[in-house]
Amino acid sequence: MKIGIVGLGYVGLPLAVAFAEAGHEVVGLDADPRKIEAINEGRSYIEDIPDSVLEPLGEKLRATPRHADLASCNAVVICVPTPLTSSREPDLTYLLEAATGLSQVLQPEQLVVLESTTYPGTTRERLVPILEESGMSAGRDFHLAFSPERIDPGRTDYTVRTTPKLVGGLTEACTERARELYELICDEVVVLSSPETAELAKLLENIFRSVNIALVNELAQLCDRLGIDVWEVVDAAATKPFGFMRFEPGPGMGGHCLPVDPFYLAFKAREHDFYPEFIELAGKVNQAQPIFCAERIQRALNEAGKPVSGSRILILGASYKNGIGDVRESPALKIMRRLQELGGDVRYHDPHVAELPKLGLSSVDLEEGLAEADVAAIVTAHPELDYGDVVARAPLVVDFRGVTRNIDAANLVRL
Numbered sequence: 001m002k003i004g005i006v007g008l009g010y011v012g013l014p015l016a017v018a019f020a021e022a023g024h025e026v027v028g029l030d031a032d033p034r035k036i037e038a039i040n041e042g043r044s045y046i047e048d049i050p051d052s053v054l055e056p057l058g059e060k061l062r063a064t065p066r067h068a069d070l071a072s073c074n075a076v077v078i079c080v081p082t083p084l085t086s087s088r089e090p091d092l093t094y095l096l097e098a099a100t101g102l103s104q105v106l107q108p109e110q111l112v113v114l115e116s117t118t119y120p121g122t123t124r125e126r127l128v129p130i131l132e133e134s135g136m137s138a139g140r141d142f143h144l145a146f147s148p149e150r151i152d153p154g155r156t157d158y159t160v161r162t163t164p165k166l167v168g169g170l171t172e173a174c175t176e177r178a179r180e181l182y183e184l185i186c187d188e189v190v191v192l193s194s195p196e197t198a199e200l201a202k203l204l205e206n207i208f209r210s211v212n213i214a215l216v217n218e219l220a221q222l223c224d225r226l227g228i229d230v231w232e233v234v235d236a237a238a239t240k241p242f243g244f245m246r247f248e249p250g251p252g253m254g255g256h257c258l259p260v261d262p263f264y265l266a267f268k269a270r271e272h273d274f275y276p277e278f279i280e281l282a283g284k285v286n287q288a289q290p291i292f293c294a295e296r297i298q299r300a301l302n303e304a305g306k307p308v309s310g311s312r313i314l315i316l317g318a319s320y321k322n323g324i325g326d327v328r329e330s331p332a333l334k335i336m337r338r339l340q341e342l343g344g345d346v347r348y349h350d351p352h353v354a355e356l357p358k359l360g361l362s363s364v365d366l367e368e369g370l371a372e373a374d375v376a377a378i379v380t381a382h383p384e385l386d387y388g389d390v391v392a393r394a395p396l397v398v399d400f401r402g403v404t405r406n407i408d409a410a411n412l413v414r415l
């Protein structure tokens, strides 16, 4: 098989690698010339894909800026970003551009699969008309399906191969072609009745997480008022072997998916005069969590007799989750911005994030940062840091990740 991947980011590159490792020829198309150059030189820019994985693939994986190179592919998978506009509405610009480019080179019998997360109806209502500008009919002359990506950057226990893959095609034949494609790289492919079911299933997965994270974050705020240790409460509830699923409280939600995806569904719901209050409430609680955390740091400093203004505040971890360097929608950035607004002398240490240009900051040396800090706040708990050592060195520590649960110290405050 020859497979085209449009968009070589966190989703597209691992997928391209999976097909190439399975022995197929892969053409990766990207709008960013630096990514094309990197891939063709065997250099990875995604932490989960080391250079040592790219090198042996050689000619099996080539990157290109030319849509014409997709014409010879049996299947083309679209993995471009689906962010929000500044007014928090779905921004399908990348997707529509990718589809327009593809429509100019689309071939009879080709299979097109959309993997980008989006609202139900996108494949049928938005992709079909653009792809049909090719003069061919979807479901008759070419095949079209939606198959949501379930990648979780930094996770090693589940891979592209071992995570079941959902597929929903425009017609039974489209679904069958998509099933055959993913069976090349996935142990289990789950066939659905339509692209809309597959689109909505992905949103349900992410909204389920968003709602449960909001619930436990709200509980953490209540525990703060009640003087109860939220971590002990969560640990206790999690001993129930059925009917409970553990979610951890924290500084708020980040990444490209969880803070964004619920707005995609809310947009579609509004078109049908439906207002999904539950989903929007979860978004509201999670958006407010970093502000609560900034206020908790302010209170901890206050208890030590220091104002935020002029205090040296060391944020540990700037990315949105541990073990990776992705800062998109990271709550750490909101906490830092809020503390800067209050006049704090904010610094950060993150082994995965060298610079935060919008905040005017670069990662500081850990030992120096701890030695100079009035307070250190653990916002993202990267595994390479020794948090016992952090508590021993800093005069005051606020832990939003529960990684100091086994430590009892007078200078330690936990969410």
Ligand SMILES: NC(=O)c1ccc[n+]([C@@H]2O[C@H](COP(=O)([O-])OP(=O)(O)OC[C@H]3O[C@@H](n4cnc5c(N)ncnc54)[C@H](O)[C@@H]3O)[C@@H](O)[C@H]2O)c1
Pocket (backbone or CB within 6 Å): 006, 007, 008, 009, 010, 011, 012, 029, 030, 031, 032, 035, 079, 080, 081, 082, 094, 095, 097, 098, 115, 116, 117, 118, 149, 150, 151, 152, 153, 256, 257
């Ligand atoms: N990152 C995740 O963990 C994750 C998980 C599941 C689903 N998703 C979804 O997958 C989609 C892609 O996310 P991502 O994290 O890989 O994004 P990304 O920003 O890492 O990568 C997208 C790539 O697409 C390229 N691109 C943009 N427009 C293009 C165009 N018209 N033609 C060719 N290339 C183009 C960009 O240069 C970039 O390299 C999104 O819809 C996202 O919601 C992401």
